[in-house]
Amino acid sequence: MPLDASLTFLGAAEQVTGSCYLLKLKDKQILLDCGMTQGENQITEWNKFRFAFRPKDIDYVILSHAHIDHSGLLPLLVAKGFQGKIYCTQGTALLLGVLLKDSVHLYLKDLEWQNRHLARQGKRLLDPVMGIQDVEQVLDCCHPVGYKQKVTVCDGLELEFLDAGHILGSAIVQLALKQGKAMRQLVFSGDLGNPSTVLMPDPSPVKMADLVLMESTYGDRNHQPLQNTLEEFANALEQAHKAGGNVFIPAFALGRSQEILYYLGLLYHQGRLKQKMVVLDSPMAIEITKIYSELMSEFDRKDTKVLHGFGARDLQSFLPILRLASSMEESMALNRVSGGAIVIAGSGMCNGGRIVHHLKHNLWKSSNHLIFVGFQAKGTLGRRLVDGEKRVKLFGQNIAVKATVHTIGGFSAHAGQDELVGWARMIGGQPRFYLVHGEPQAQQALQSRLLDYGLHCQIAEKGQQIKL
Missing domain, CATH: 3.40.50.10890 (Rossmann fold)
Structure with missing residues (x-):
């Protein structure tokens, strides 16, 4: 019996920010990250944004870390009807309260300023699409999980976080999908840390995988010593x-x-x-x-x-x-x-x-x-x-x-090209790699390096759906 599962690339595909991937497993829908696309007008981002799914249909969110380009749309997801569980590490849960409250506060402040401008023109005012209460609801939905602690998310889906070494609480997401005798190991790297920097440990190695979503932010270059x-x-x-x-x-x-x-x-x-x-x-x-x-x-x-x-x-x-x-x-x-x-x-x-x-x-x-x-x-x-x-x-x-x-250009918290390649080559099995979180130039360079080592590698496209 084949595995009844698919994965759709909704964000951070052929670009760096907006991390979001939809995993469907039988009758369950799971989001990997729910991040904002950064660099756009925030009011436009919030007020005109439309999810590619119905938020109330999402059963679970699995969060790699707290950065806004990975977590920033969670308040809107809640405001639009999400009521499920959010799995993350303890560090991520603590940081979310700070980052999301700040993000929503800035949105509301900017919205107030824009509404004053609209009022002077006699135009219709904009209603807020969410508020601080939605951040509180996000925090209530959080279920912190320790590193290397295996948790059953739902029937046929087991989760384990490994330390990504990027920021406090950052995680590599390991998912074991099971259905009858069929089983697949899905790994999402999140943002992999730079081993040379301080405070955070080196990114953890992954023993085995069938499918790997791998970041490629610095896929075309290395950092200076x-x-x-x-x-x-x-x-x-x-x-x-x-x-x-x-x-x-x-x-x-x-x-x-x-x-x-x-x-x-x-x-x-x-x-x-x-x-x-x-x-x-x-x-x-x-x-x-x-x-x-x-x-x-x-x-x-x-x-x-x-x-x-x-x-x-x-x-x-x-x-x-x-x-x-x-x-x-x-x-x-x-x-x-x-x-x-x-x-x-x-x-x-x-x-x-x-x-x-x-x-x-x-x-x-x-x-x-x-x-x-x-x-x-x-x-x-x-x-x-x-x-x-x-x-x-x-x-x-x-x-x-x-x-x-x-x-001073060498303080990056992201792994450089050599570290990304080294991490990928340590993964056992015969995984298929899909590159995410990178500009096209960086992704093409990293793809070329991985192909040279005989690894199966593709650049994920926005909206692309793959069967597991």
Whole structure:
């Protein structure tokens, strides 16, 4: 008797974001991830979005991790009728409350602004498609599962999470599908971590699979050695110290901010950090850092050994000169500090958040330094600054760019091409690979490498359905 199952690629197919795959097993419907497509107008994304299925027909959601491009449509799914269970790790469940509340809050704030604009034109106002209550419902639906703990989701479907090493709680999803004597092993990589980075363990190996959905974000390139990246970072901080100004680091609240705190802690204990004050200027990053501290048992052992070796209980105590700026008043006061401070603030691409206010007050001062520690997408303020624009418009004012701009490119939390290939080659059996989460150029390069090793590999197409 053949297996009565199919898989449909609904998102993050031939693109990086919008992770969503529909698994049908007999009379059950299961979503793997439910993420937003990023880079679009958020109000348009929410108000005009239509699922390719009826949300009330979905029985389960299995979540790889908490990043919005993997989880961001969950509140809308609930608002449209989903009432099933959401399986995820403990770390993901804790982070979801922070990220989804922030996402929905920003949506409601933007909707309020747009409705004021529509009202002035005498046009019909837009109703919110969901609210904070839907985030609470999402959290109520969550069923945390530990790594390497096998759980029966429904008749004929067994779930096991392995550590993906990407961010706290990130998971490789292993599914065993059984029907009579027929059985298939389906693996979804989620986002695989970069083994060179700190805090998270290396991605776990998979013993055997029949079908693998594999991310391909950096399928066409490798990252430079981490030691080179750290030296670049330390040199940029040294230059800033000699210039006598402040350092501003745009960083995303989840993952990158915590890694930067760790690296600054290392430099502090090595006697190489000359600045007298580090400020984490982001309420969300502060809350996430506390969650990281609660789950230090999930850190890479070599990194926790370093923390404990300096008597640190958590990331905050590892960096004694760290201050937390929760309130807007504390954030605004930083612009009166003339020198010797490092300010870490969001957003990571300077397309919103507190960092933009700091840039308004500090970009025009030649003694200041701006250090980018993450990828800057086209169309963002961060990308324009990296590309060398000498004047930018902020809050209606033209601001001269006289601060020194540094780009440190080796801090990626994604596996590079060699790591992706190595992970794939370790999987036993004769799996079919379907590449997801990547731009076409990256996917074609990775597909070519995998084919060279004799692995069966295709690039997933949006809307494509395959039989299992």
